[in-house]
Each structure stands twice: as structure tokens, then as C-alpha cells.
Amino acid sequence: MTQVQAKARKLTIARAMAESIAMEMRTDDKVFVMGEDIGELGGVFGNTRGLYKEFGSERVKDTPISETAFIGAAVGAASDGMKPIVELMFVDFFGVCFDAIYNMMAKNTYFSGGEVNVPMVLMTSTGGGYSDGGQHSQCLHATFAHLPGMKVVAPSNAYDAKGLMTAAIRDPNPVIFMFHKALQGMGWLGTEKDAIVNVPEEVYEVPLGQAAITRTGSDVTIVGITSGVHHGLKAARELEQQGVSAEVVDLRSLVPLDRDTVIQSVRKTGRLIVVDEDYHSYGMTAEIIASVTEAGVPMKAPPQRVAYPDIPIPFTPVMEQWALPSAEKIVKAFEKMKENEE
Template sequence: MTVATKERKLTIARAMAEAIAQEMRVDERVFVMGEDIGPLGGVFGNTRGLHEEFGSERVRDTPISETAFMGAAVGAASDGMRPIVELMFVDFFGVCFDAIYNLMAKNTYFSGGEVQVPVVLMTSTGGGYSDAGQHSQCLHATFAHLPGMKVVAPSNAYDAKGLMTAAIRDNNPVIFMFHKALQGMGWLGTEKDAIVHVPEESYEVPIGKAAVVREGNDLTIVGITSGVHHGLKAARQLAERGISAEVIDLRALVPLDRATVIESVRKTGRLIVVDEDYQSYGVSSEIICSVAEQGVPLKAAPQRVAYPDIPIPFTPPMEQWALPNADKIVAAYELMEKHS
């Protein structure tokens, strides 16, 4: 006998807000601050309802002063609070990175572990809607490169809630990257597959554990956030040709679950990495290198489908041409086969 479970589909935005609210209800130390996260509910909807429930002491609109409030998050966390702080667009990190990578990421180390900095920094990533190069970047590698911060980035609402809960409970700084096109805000052209069933009760998705979101035997496609959805679409296209692709959602960049990727590539012998961040010195090269270092036998040279090394252009023909998509993954597979 099967028990029908009622589907409760949420957007990533709703899932994030739910996780935050649930943690705020049980832990007085948790609070949120950032620009427009109060009565407005966040430009990307991820703090909707929080101000109404918790008030302006614990859900604090800040001045447009990222340097000050990122620094303040570090100071508050070191003093026993658990701030969730929003950097509205990841592109804005340039005005406040000192507080992030020199303080948030290093104070624990420089105090020999005596000082804990349990900050969740949530920030929007990604393009595809003609916002040009100061509001469309992903910058996965920029954050993941610098030691001392965990970095997570969900591709769907289930993971978003579980990763947010885990991030808030973590005693280390966690960068929580959410991709605008997956957020469930209609005006950003939502990816429907990101809206999935989310249990009402609180739960954690462990930070640093990748998920095999589609099993296959001929090819491994590794992605994060939007890259996972492109990978799944490409896998469906390839399946029509009888090619069985496995798709891995990294879910976190730090710690990076290399084992899951390596295990998959040992099985398939083929690897394509999809990343909306800039190609050079990025996530895609780290993944390919991690496989190469282990001497995993390969049937073809690995490929990457990433953003070209250019500032993100405004005009739709240019931007859409530059973005990763399923067709590019299929083309990369064809190239692999041609050369193998």
C-alpha cells in the first residue's frame, strides 16, 4: 500500500524564507540584516514574511553600507549572535570584500579556533535577463578560492531549505549563493524545475555533499545552480540518442565533494562540467583537475561549458550567446566523441 504524500511545491525564495523563519523561532541569536530585506521582503523574495513575524529588531534594513554591515556581521557573530546578512547582488562584493575574506574567513584561524564567526552571507548570482556585467555574475570561484568560508549554492527549493538550515546552524561562515533565474520570481524568468516539493518540517541538507540527480553510465555532467538544469536538459536530449548521462549537482563548492564526482567518472569515463561563472581559473577547471589528479581512466578528454572570459554583455543576442545551455553541453559531448 502506498501512502500519498501531499505535494507542497515551493520556490527557492519561499524555501529560504521558511528555513530562516524556522531557525529564528527556535534560536533567539539568529537575525537578518541587509538592504531591503525588511518590509519589502528582499528584492529576491527570500525574506518575505520575516519582518511581519519578527519585527525590525531581528529583521533589519541596513543603509547601503556593505562595508559596515558585513563588518558588523563579523563582530556580532564573534559576540555570540548568528547573523544572516544579505549582499543583494554578488557583484557588489567589491565594495565590502575586506570584511568577508580578511575578517569573516580568517578570524577563526587567527584566533586558533577561539573565535567563531557563524555568519550566513546570502547573495544572488547569475544572469540571463539583460542586467549586464555588474548585476549578472556568478563569481563561484572567487569565493570558493579563498579559504575559511563554506560555499553552498542550491539548484532547487528542497536543497535551498535544507542548506539554509544547515548554514544557519553551522559555526563557520557560509556563503549561500542563490541563482536569480532559479529563485521563483516571475520577473526573472523562473526555471520551473527549481520549484519542487519541500517538507514543512525543519531539516538539513549536509554542506559538502553532492547529489546524483540523474543516474547514467556513458557520461558525467557536473554542475551547480543553473548548470544542473542545463545538464538535466542535455541529459534528456542525449537520452533520445541512446546516450545515458549521469548528472551531479555539487550543491556546495566548499567543502567540495570530489569523491562523488570521481566515483561517477570512474563509471562513465567521460566528464563535462557546466558553470555559469567565468571559465578560466574556475570551478570547471577545479573539477577536471580533481579527476585528473586521481588518474581516473577516461574515454575522452573532459570538456567544460562555462562563461567565456568576458564581462557579461547587456544586449540579449550577446548575453544569450555567451551563457551555458543544454545545446552547448550536447555539442561538447559530440566534440568529445569526435576526438576520442
């Protein structure tokens, strides 16, 4: 996709999300925000900074610590014609409010025979690496993508974050907007420099369900989402030093899933590595591999996946870092593929 041309202006993902929300709130009185600490604080991860000052407590609502209550309220508001944006501070908290998410938010349009839309955005943080334990560190991409009725998007950079958020707010369906903590650009979380990119000042949309080729190559396709994209780009630079040309695909969206872009890339390269910080089994990595295999794409070696092992996320830093995906693991996966070819 050709990006909107504009004066160079680099933003973090956090600032890009807040800017998109503010722009939609200015033009549509039905848009409002709810969640924990999203008011004067501006959100723990910076997604709502500046909104409270501009729009006040009527449209930027700090809530009690009761995810079931405020997500249920958002579903009701959306069903009644409003466009709520609700933050689930950590995706791991979905367990206490999953009935509101899946049996209400995702299904009410179907239960009503298409008479009642639920145009709401549930934004939530993902990702580990901070010794926050198994209650605050998961990605769970596949958990939401597996369940029909919701769209699921996850940006890897600020340009996509703004455009995807705008598209999500305007979509008549419920959208899960999953942002990775390590990519937000918040100093205390560390900063992934490649996630801070030029972002146009004007309003624009990035279509939901359209992947992007972030690096072209001819020898292997590396498919990822959020942090997996950046691991893939780092691995591609390492592989380039070995004379290997790696193509990196950023899915950007899991539902809808742009299988065609992935399939076309693998047809060209003949090799596939899928990267995800979600769990190894039954996840996005398996879905991508299955999609390519079902399409009958000839491959030079069995596909590989680099994902989180099927264990609860450790608190101990050494153990957690051992478990996380990395560029090094992607390079080793490629080396394994080459061994299988010999």
C-alpha cells in the first residue's frame, strides 16, 4: 500500500493511537473512551494522553477496576448506537470479562439477526520481557482470532497504529486492537526504534486485513506480527551478512487474515518461517503454515515456527528471556531448514 505522503514527523505508537482517537472524537460525537487510568493519567501505556484535557470526563471515562462491568457497558453502548473505545489494560485480564467479550460483544450482531451492530474497539496490551509474570505478559493473539465475530489487528509501527485505529473505530464490527508494550515508545518499557516512524498529520486508514511487505527478499519468507516483525527484520539483517535474502511480511491483522500476500511471498522464496510471541501450539504460526500448505505451495524445506513455548510465562528474568522469540532463534530456524535440504 502506498503510504500517505506528508511532512516527515516521527511518532511513537502510543502517540499515534492517541492522535487517531482524538481525531475521530472531534468529528464524531458518538466516539468515547472508557477504561482504567485512561483519564488524567492518559493511560498506563500512553494511548489516551491528552484526551481527558480536550474532551473531559463525559467522553473519557475512568472506570473502577471491574473489567466485566465496563466492557459490558461498552457493549451496551455500542449496541445502542455509540462507538466506545474501551481499554483492557493487560490482555491477560480477559479471563474475568470473557463472557462480555465473546458471548456479548462478538455475538450480539448474530443473535439479533444482523439488526444490531456492535461498533466498538477493545484495545489491550500484549507482550512480555519485563518480569511481570504470567498475569501480565501474554500475547494471546490466537485466543481472539480463533473466535468468530471479532476483527483482530496488531500494529508493529506508528504509521500502521494510527491508520488501523482509525479504520477500527469506523468499522461497524467489534475490533480487538492488540498493541505490544515493547513497541509503544514509552521510556520505562524500552523503545524499539524501528516502531517509531513517519506519521502523517492528516486522517487516513490502513485497511483491516491487508498485510505489508516490510522487507523484500528472495530466499526465505519471515512472517510476523507486532514484535515478531521486528525480530524478523533483525534476523533478515543478520542473514544478509551470510548472503541470504529474507523477505519480511507484517500481517498487521489476524482477522481478516491476508493469506494471499503470505502465499505469494512463499511461492517466490520457497521457504517459510513464522514468528509469534503467542504460544507455540494451536496458534497463529500453525494457521499460517497450514494456509500455505493447503494452497499447495512447493517448498524447499519444511516450514519452521518461532513462538513462545507452551509454558506459563516465568517471572525470573533469565527464564523469561530464554523463552521469548528472538532474531537469533529465527536465524537458527533458517539454519535448520538448510540442514533439511542437504
